[in-house]
Amino acid sequence: MLTYFLLFLAASAAAAATGIIFKPGAWYEGLTRPGFTPPNWVFPVAWSYLYVSVAYAAARVAGYDGAQMALALFAVQIALNTLWTPVFFGAHRLGFGMLVLSLLWVAVAAMMVAFFRVDLIAGLLVIPYIVWLSLAGALNWRVWRDNRTT
Structure with missing residues (x-):
């Protein structure tokens, strides 16, 4: 299971790297953001936890026969996750970012169901991610709605 975990963690690290390359910066700070926006320090903490826990969940699932669909959904969600940051923070495409995030939410919801079908703990580990x-x-939607001229 350790090998699987390290492989899924490497895929997650690639997604996380986009946050290092495409930082929010002055452009994001200048946007109108909703009052429920978490402080900036929360984002790297939350994403670090999520990447590790979902990589562990995928590693648990990988050990079972019949996990192909669950693992395919992991691949889809990590690809979409990797795409969102350059679209939103790099290209400043708020609407397209909302589309990518919506597809990501659907992929993660499907992955969560697939993980639950294979391993209860793996499914439970995905719940914080969907939350x-x-x-x-909600943040992407409000930023897009409130900054249509940018």
Whole structure:
């Protein structure tokens, strides 16, 4: 299981690297953001926890026969996760970012169901991710709505 975990963690690290390359910066600070926006320090803490816990969940699932769909959904969600940061923070495409995040939410919800079908603990480990993405979706929506001229 350790090898699987390290592989899934490497995929997650690639997604996390986009946050290092495409930082929010002055552009983001200049946007109108909703009052429920968490402090900036919360984002790297939350994402670090989520990447590690979902990599562990995927590693648990990988050990079971019949996990192909669950692991395919992991691949889809990590690809979409990797795409969101350069779209939103790099290209400043708020609406397209909302589309990517919506597809990511659907992929993670499907992955969560697939993980639950294979391993209860793996499914439970995905719940914080879907909750965080729900908050991220609300934030993305409000930033997009409140900054249509940018």
